[in-house]
Amino acid sequence: MTNVVEVKVGLHCDDCIKKILKAIKKIEDIESYNVDTQLNKVIVTGNVTTEQVIRVLQKIGKNAASWDQSQINASTI
Secondary structure, three states: OOEEEEEEEOOOOHHHHHHHHHHHHOOOOEEEEEEEOOOOEEEEEEOOOHHHHHHHHHHOOOOEEEHHHHHHHHHOO
């Protein structure tokens, strides 16, 4: 089953982005991935869950949250 997972993560510099992309490439069953530096958003398509993507990003020291959840938190401020 193909899912589209959108995660908010800090994309501060080119090294951060390279590190994130390297980690995402290792996830099994992904079809595509993209990084939106303007929105600090990582988009992964494939047989993955939001939790899997967040876990991989946390392993490399990145704070990550579901894009939906981050939007809810931003609107309540």
